[in-house]
Amino acid sequence: MSRAETLLAGSPVADARRPSPLWTFGLLRSELVTTLRRWRTLALLGVLAAVPVLVGVAVKIETRGGGSADHGGQGPAFISQITNNGLFLVFTALAATLPFFLPMAVGVVAGDAIAGEAGAGTLRYLLVAPAGRGRLLLTKYTTVLAFCLLATLIVALSALITGALLFPLGDLMTISGTRISFAEGLGRALLIALAVAASLVGVAALGLFVSTLTGSGIAAMATTVGLLITIQILDQIPQLHALQPYFFSHYWLSFADLMRDPVYWDDLEKNLGLQALYAAVFGSAAWARFTTKDISA
Numbered sequence: 001m002s003r004a005e006t007l008l009a010g011s012p013v014a015d016a017r018r019p020s021p022l023w024t025f026g027l028l029r030s031e032l033v034t035t036l037r038r039w040r041t042l043a044l045l046g047v048l049a050a051v052p053v054l055v056g057v058a059v060k061i062e063t064r065g066g067g068s069a070d071h072g073g074q075g076p077a078f079i080s081q082i083t084n085n086g087l088f089l090v091f092t093a094l095a096a097t098l099p100f101f102l103p104m105a106v107g108v109v110a111g112d113a114i115a116g117e118a119g120a121g122t123l124r125y126l127l128v129a130p131a132g133r134g135r136l137l138l139t140k141y142t143t144v145l146a147f148c149l150l151a152t153l154i155v156a157l158s159a160l161i162t163g164a165l166l167f168p169l170g171d172l173m174t175i176s177g178t179r180i181s182f183a184e185g186l187g188r189a190l191l192i193a194l195a196v197a198a199s200l201v202g203v204a205a206l207g208l209f210v211s212t213l214t215g216s217g218i219a220a221m222a223t224t225v226g227l228l229i230t231i232q233i234l235d236q237i238p239q240l241h242a243l244q245p246y247f248f249s250h251y252w253l254s255f256a257d258l259m260r261d262p263v264y265w266d267d268l269e270k271n272l273g274l275q276a277l278y279a280a281v282f283g284s285a286a287w288a289r290f291t292t293k294d295i296s297a
Helices: 003-006 021-037 038-062 088-097 101-120 123-126 135-167 183-197 201-211 217-234 251-261 266-292
Strands: none
Touching: 003 217, 021 038, 021 135, 038 088, 038 101, 038 135, 038 201, 088 101, 088 135, 088 183, 088 251, 101 123, 101 201, 101 217, 135 183, 135 201, 135 266, 183 266, 201 217, 201 266, 251 266
């Protein structure tokens, strides 16, 4: 029995004009389970978990060979501090995956959310159930946001375990030069992971909107990833400096300000506001498109 048929089973469509909260929770749970069981999703999470391991092993090999992890300011932030404290691998791994790996993974999941159902021929069956298009779209977006959080936490947890195995742990130095305890460092690492997950909200909304425009999951995923790469290229062109503060990726690395003492909140707040703006604009566009779209598959 398909997922759509499972949801329809036991749902008195003729009698239930509006879905109950329990039914809505069942739909969300079904979406989460289905998304996380896909081999593509598992492969993406596996790649994300492997990045911190590769970074940690590379730094360990280089320092064993008498080299230095400091590359004259090149590379992800905090990389020169990993050998002194393995907790810095968490910050480095998040900085390394945020520009491409994390948003690419989110773009793939978001782009497939609606278009994948249409391509598989299951979308119209889901709409027969008493969910309504708006509720189904919100469920899809919630699932993508849950993936954003899960993917970010997997990177952070993999980096923390790798850092603990390869490097010493203890008190750490902030960017401002003050020393904080390991427990406070863990707290800031969690805040940084949450900030990184929040930075992906705009990409999730953009991908969901693109997913409503086509019936091909592959086309939606490719378009979302292509837009992601294009925006990041434009964000590096000096001549576009007047537009760059409005690109969803512009303030992504502002999470590093959480490692200052005191914390600098300006860019962090700008990033959260920008992500909320993208979520509102593209979420509304996705709703407008999906609620008026002729579903034939």
